[in-house]
Amino acid sequence: MTRPRLEVLAAVHDHPHADTATLLRVVREPLPAVSHQAVYDSLHTLTDAGLVRAIQPAGSATRYEARVGDNHHHVVCRGCGVVADVDCAVGETPCLHPSDAHGFALDEAEVVYWGRCPQCLAATTP
Amino acid sequence: MTRPRLEVLAAVHDHPHADTATLLRVVREPLPAVSHQAVYDSLHTLTDAGLVRAIQPAGSATRYEARVGDNHHHVVCRGCGVVADVDCAVGETPCLHPSDAHGFALDEAEVVYWGRCPQCLAATTP
DNA sequence: CGTCTTGTCTTGACGGATTCAAGACAAGAC
DNA sequence: GTCTTGTCTTGAATCCGTCAAGACAAGACG
Numbered sequence: 001m002t003r004p005r006l007e008v009l010a011a012v013h014d015h016p017h018a019d020t021a022t023l024l025r026v027v028r029e030p031l032p033a034v035s036h037q038a039v040y041d042s043l044h045t046l047t048d049a050g051l052v053r054a055i056q057p058a059g060s061a062t063r064y065e066a067r068v069g070d071n072h073h074h075v076v077c078r079g080c081g082v083v084a085d086v087d088c089a090v091g092e093t094p095c096l097h098p099s100d101a102h103g104f105a106l107d108e109a110e111v112v113y114w115g116r117c118p119q120c121l122a123a124t125t126p
Numbered sequence: 127m128t129r130p131r132l133e134v135l136a137a138v139h140d141h142p143h144a145d146t147a148t149l150l151r152v153v154r155e156p157l158p159a160v161s162h163q164a165v166y167d168s169l170h171t172l173t174d175a176g177l178v179r180a181i182q183p184a185g186s187a188t189r190y191e192a193r194v195g196d197n198h199h200h201v202v203c204r205g206c207g208v209v210a211d212v213d214c215a216v217g218e219t220p221c222l223h224p225s226d227a228h229g230f231a232l233d234e235a236e237v238v239y240w241g242r243c244p245q246c247l248a249a250t251t252p
Numbered sequence: 253c254g255t256c257t258t259g260t261c262t263t264g265a266c267g268g269a270t271t272c273a274a275g276a277c278a279a280g281a282c
Numbered sequence: 283g284t285c286t287t288g289t290c291t292t293g294a295a296t297c298c299g300t301c302a303a304g305a306c307a308a309g310a311c312g
């Protein structure tokens with residue numbers, strides 16, 4: 001748990017849903033010498049440790065967030081790719097038990113809502 | 127709607143959840159001369175036409191399936207990346223209305239279940 | 253029938269994101 | 283004090299997907 005890793009963790013905390021390029025830029029503010037490798041490695045380590053969570057909406061690079069442990073999901077804008085958090089409407093984990101899991105041992109249900117954010121809505125329908 | 131496109135469509139029908147490399151290989155059996163470009167273009171066209179659907183589980187390349195129009199979701203194996211179809215347990219679309227959509231105009235809820243397939247379960251816990 | 257237009261296919265090069273490989277370096281174990 | 287381990291730097295490589303330019307076939311239209 002070294003300085004680069006702490007800076008990466010802080011960057012993920014401060015910039016939720018940022019992609020790796022953004023995080024690399026942020027981390028290089030206090031630590032100009034970090035390599036992208038260290039950031040990738042740190043992100044993997046932090047992900048394995050459960051301190052950050054990786055999300056990969058279709059069509060964009062990997063993004064990371066620091067909100068872990070609570071069952072929240074994401075809305076992704078089809079226009080600009082912005083990601084926002086949402087809590088599932090139902091209190092429990094409604095979709096965690098599909099009708100037929102084909103023998104899979106499930107440990108997580110990931111939900112992604114697709115739509116258009118207010119800005120893109122305003123831009124396309126003025 | 128040309129021969130390459132029909133072959134691509136047939137390949138997606140015959141190989142659900144296959145990635146583009148696999149589809150390219152399959153299409154080249156009857157049509158050895160097709161370029162990857164034609165396959166990519168065909169897949170995009172078919173996706174736009176609603177005849178196939180693209181899915182991108184985190185950590186693997188784009189996959190395509192021909193089951194469209196019904197509200198089904200996917201289980202993905204963390205070990206080998208195998209994808210299988212599941213129908214949502216609840217008849218309606220339970221998660222389509224999150225508590226707070228942040229002003230987004232939602233049009234789709236995508237659900238991915240993560241776990242381990244029977245083969246990987248057997249391999250890791252003998 | 254001949255020309256024009258449109259859209260698809262081929263070829264080849266490009267770009268971004270991520271990973272691989274090898275060596276340097278620092279810190280703790282013994 | 284040396285050894286070992288794990289992390290970081292540097293640099294190259296890989297993989298997926300896209301862009302760009304030209305060839306080519308088919309239908310539209312005169």
